[in-house]
Amino acid sequence: MYQYDALDREMVADRAAEFRGQVARRLSGELTEDQFKPLRLMNGLYLQLHAYMLRVAIPYGALNPTQLRKLAGIGRTYDKGYGHFTTRQNLQFHWIKLRDTPDILDHLASVDMHAIQTSGNCIRNVTADPYAGATADEVDDPRVWAEVLRQWSSFHPEFSFLPRKFKFAITASPKDRTAARVHDIGLVMRQGRDGALGFEVIVGGGMGRTPYVGPTIREFLPVDQLLSYVEAILRVYNRHGRRDNKYKARIKILVAALGTEEFTRQVDAEWAKIGEGANLPEAEVARIRAAFAQTAFETLPTRSEAFEAARAATSGLARFARNNLKPHKRAGYTIVEISLKGIGETPGDASSEQMEVVADLGERYGQGDIRVTHEQNLVLPHIKLDDVPAVWAALKGAGIATPNVNLISDIIACPGLDYCALANARAISIAQNIAEKFRDQDRAEKVGELKIKISGCINACGHHHVGHIGILGVDKKGEEFYQLTLGGSGAEDASLGAMLGPALPYEKVAEAVDTLIEVYLRERKGDERFLDTFRRTGVAAFKEAVYADAH
Numbered sequence: 001m002y003q004y005d006a007l008d009r010e011m012v013a014d015r016a017a018e019f020r021g022q023v024a025r026r027l028s029g030e031l032t033e034d035q036f037k038p039l040r041l042m043n044g045l046y047l048q049l050h051a052y053m054l055r056v057a058i059p060y061g062a063l064n065p066t067q068l069r070k071l072a073g074i075g076r077t078y079d080k081g082y083g084h085f086t087t088r089q090n091l092q093f094h095w096i097k098l099r100d101t102p103d104i105l106d107h108l109a110s111v112d113m114h115a116i117q118t119s120g121n122c123i124r125n126v127t128a129d130p131y132a133g134a135t136a137d138e139v140d141d142p143r144v145w146a147e148v149l150r151q152w153s154s155f156h157p158e159f160s161f162l163p164r165k166f167k168f169a170i171t172a173s174p175k176d177r178t179a180a181r182v183h184d185i186g187l188v189m190r191q192g193r194d195g196a197l198g199f200e201v202i203v204g205g206g207m208g209r210t211p212y213v214g215p216t217i218r219e220f221l222p223v224d225q226l227l228s229y230v231e232a233i234l235r236v237y238n239r240h241g242r243r244d245n246k247y248k249a250r251i252k253i254l255v256a257a258l259g260t261e262e263f264t265r266q267v268d269a270e271w272a273k274i275g276e277g278a279n280l281p282e283a284e285v286a287r288i289r290a291a292f293a294q295t296a297f298e299t300l301p302t303r304s305e306a307f308e309a310a311r312a313a314t315s316g317l318a319r320f321a322r323n324n325l326k327p328h329k330r331a332g333y334t335i336v337e338i339s340l341k342g343i344g345e346t347p348g349d350a351s352s353e354q355m356e357v358v359a360d361l362g363e364r365y366g367q368g369d370i371r372v373t374h375e376q377n378l379v380l381p382h383i384k385l386d387d388v389p390a391v392w393a394a395l396k397g398a399g400i401a402t403p404n405v406n407l408i409s410d411i412i413a414c415p416g417l418d419y420c421a422l423a424n425a426r427a428i429s430i431a432q433n434i435a436e437k438f439r440d441q442d443r444a445e446k447v448g449e450l451k452i453k454i455s456g457c458i459n460a461c462g463h464h465h466v467g468h469i470g471i472l473g474v475d476k477k478g479e480e481f482y483q484l485t486l487g488g489s490g491a492e493d494a495s496l497g498a499m500l501g502p503a504l505p506y507e508k509v510a511e512a513v514d515t516l517i518e519v520y521l522r523e524r525k526g527d528e529r530f531l532d533t534f535r536r537t538g539v540a541a542f543k544e545a546v547y548a549d550a551h
Contacts, residue, residue: 001062001369002147003291004112011154012114019043020102027099044115045101049421052096054104055118060128060146060170061089061372065359068370070111072355074104083355085340085348087412087463088125088167089372090118094419116154121162123153127169127178130371133295134381136329138172139191144289145226146170148280151288152227159234163241164249166234167206169374178374179490181205181213182466184251185233190220197223203233203263204255205494207460212252213494215260217267223285228278232271236263295367295382300332304385317392319441320403325388334385336366338378338395339402339410343435346428347413348376350400357398361391375412375451377405408450408517409435412463416456416473417480423456425473425480426506430454433510438517447517450530453488466490468531469513470497480506486516486542487534501543512546519545 019039026036040046044055056071063071071091075083078100079093086092096104108114117124128146132138149168153159159166169178172189180186186202198220205214221229233251240258242248255263311318326335338358341347350358358378362370365387371379383391395401404410411434414420416427431454438444453467464470470485482504485497504512517530519542524533534542 001064001293002059002143002288003293005291009109009112012109012112012116015043015114015116016102016105016109019105023098023102038120040101041119042116043101043105044118045096045098046119047421048094048419049417050419051094052098052101053419054093054096054101054115055086056083056091056093056108056113056115057118057125058090058113058372059150060126060132060143061130061374062143063362063370063372064368065363065370067111067113068355068359068362070107070113072352072359074107075355076352078104081353082349082351084346084415085350085372085376085378087374087376087414087461088118089127089130089374090125091372092415094415119165120160121164121166122160123149123156123162123166123168125167126150127167127183127374129171129173129177130373130379131177131326131335131381132172132371133369134328134333134335135173135175136327137174139189140172140197141289141292142170142172142189143292144285145172145187145189145223147288147291148226148285149230158231158238162234162238163243164246164251166237166251174492176490176492176494179463179466179494181492181494182207182211182463182490183214185230186214187226189223192220199223199226201229201233203267204252204260206250206252207463207465208250209247209458210253210256211460211465211496212256213496214252215255217260217264224280224282227280228274228276229267229271231278232267232274235270236266293368295369297330297333297382298384300330300384300386302331304332304388307385307388310389314389316396316401316403317389319445320392320401321388323403323407323445324401324405328382332385334383334388336380336383336388336391337373337405338380338400339404340377340400341404341410341431341435342399342402343409343439344432347411347431350378354398354400357394357400361394365391375410377410403441404444406449406451407444408438408447408452409444411435411452411454412467413454414456414461416454416462420456420461422459423473424458424475425456425482427454427456427462427471427473430471430473430482430506430509434513437510437514447521448527448529450517451490452513463490464488465496466494467497468529468534469516471509474503476503482506482509484509484512484516484546486539487531489531498539500539501547504546515545516542 182205201218413431455462488497
């Protein structure tokens with residue numbers, strides 16, 4: 001992962017010291033809450049239903065063992081012994097005391113971490129492929145370019161007070177593991193016919209109150225022109241974005257209002273003004289690329305006899321291998337995805353003890369490399385096949401060896417009404433109820449790939465619009481109801497889900513999902529995924545079955 005230099009460390013330490021003074025003034029009464037609010041939000045500190053929540057930045061989801069142990073220690077000392085991994089590859093602590101936040105920021109700074117730009121109308125954490133540097137199908141390591149964007153955007157004076165928060169996603173693989181097409185800017189790395197690298201630039205995607213799949217405004221942008229072109233996009237947004245109405249302030253609204261063609265024309269005109277002087281120097285890219293610790297792979301046979309023997313002897317390991325191991329670009333290695341979606345658990349939560357186990361495994365077996373996915377799981381991207389049995393045994397002992405990655409119980413869920421002051425309904429317990437319905441692992445594997453995503457309000461932090469099955473909590477006269485959508489996707493085949501029908505009461509949701517699965521299994525042809533079957537058949541059979549059962 002990227003190695004901080006002296007400038008990075010000075011910047012983070014200075015911000016922590018500055019916030020210590022601001023907190024002291026708030027606690028003394030010198031600052032009112034209204035005066036303090038913009039200052040705390042600039043440091044990722046929210047006031048939620050029961051306590052303060054601190055959102056810690058994990059740039060492009062990359063951690064080292066020392067950092068993960070530090071997060072575990074903060075959770076144990078200042079929270080309730082856990083942290084919550086989010087759909088922006090960040091981590092949140094939900095039970096923070098205001099007086100403790102300066103000490104927490106100092107702890108974070110000591111391991112090259114911070115909470116800068118995890119809130120506010122600025123450029124937020126850049127999402128990147130959690131398999132970066134490990135998967136064979138990428139054309140380059142997207143973390144390098146995510147780091148370019150991070151360094152360029154941190155404290156950028158022109159883009160610190162945008163009309164609304166702004167989110168990037170970047171992938172270099174045909175398989176999109178970042179939901180790039182539903183971001184403010186999505187960047188998909190491509191390789192031209194001459195071998196040169198460039199980006200497909202997607203602008204104006206997003207979820208929330210008015211969801212959009214973003215249109216492509218440039219098919220191929222040479223990599224050295226990345227920053228000048230992105231700057232042109234942001235200048236057009238800064239000029240026209242609706243600061244008078246936060247519900248219409250996101251760039252997706254501007255792109256839709258102007259139309260893709262006119263928006264692109266204005267970006268190109270602004271880009272021409274910026275000129276080639278703003279292009280990214282090769283030496284700067286080389287500096288950033290060199291700052292990433294290089295992975296030292298061994299030359300190994302493709303097949304591991306030790307792993308194969310252990311898998312044949314242990315059904316639990318065999319199931320884990322089927323679902324949680326992903327192909328690696330190097331022979332003898334695998335990518336291990338760790339599900340934080342145990343049956344009955346809160347999606348995305350990891351206890352301090354579990355974080356420490358993952359940190360130990362990353363250090364001992366994984367070359368010190370740990371990732372967070374935007375689907376609220378963890379990844380050890382560089383594990384030798386020989387070491388998989390030991391890694392699995394340690395995860396099993398820690399209660400995080402659930403073999404359900406990409407299966408029905410691998411559910412995204414926002415904190416919902418259990419924590420969030422904006423929420424209308426619970427999300428966590430809905431996820432738990434559905435997972436319990438599919439506790440039978442054989443049945444879950446029979447169903448196959450299925451992405452359920454749950455949001456407790458229209459802000460869509462649970463990405464429900466792009467769930468194969470999306471679930472949105474709504475309030476009806478003080479009671480929790482849930483709208484179901486079908487057919488969404490956040491992957492390379494991005495689409496928004498179609499509403500199934502009237503909202504269902506809380507106690508009917510898990511039952512309705514069970515019914516949807518039975519319809520899918522009945523209608524499926526061959527090895528179709530749920531999404532494939534729905535796209536082929538349409539909504540009618542699913543709707544009829546759910547509402548026949550619901551009444």
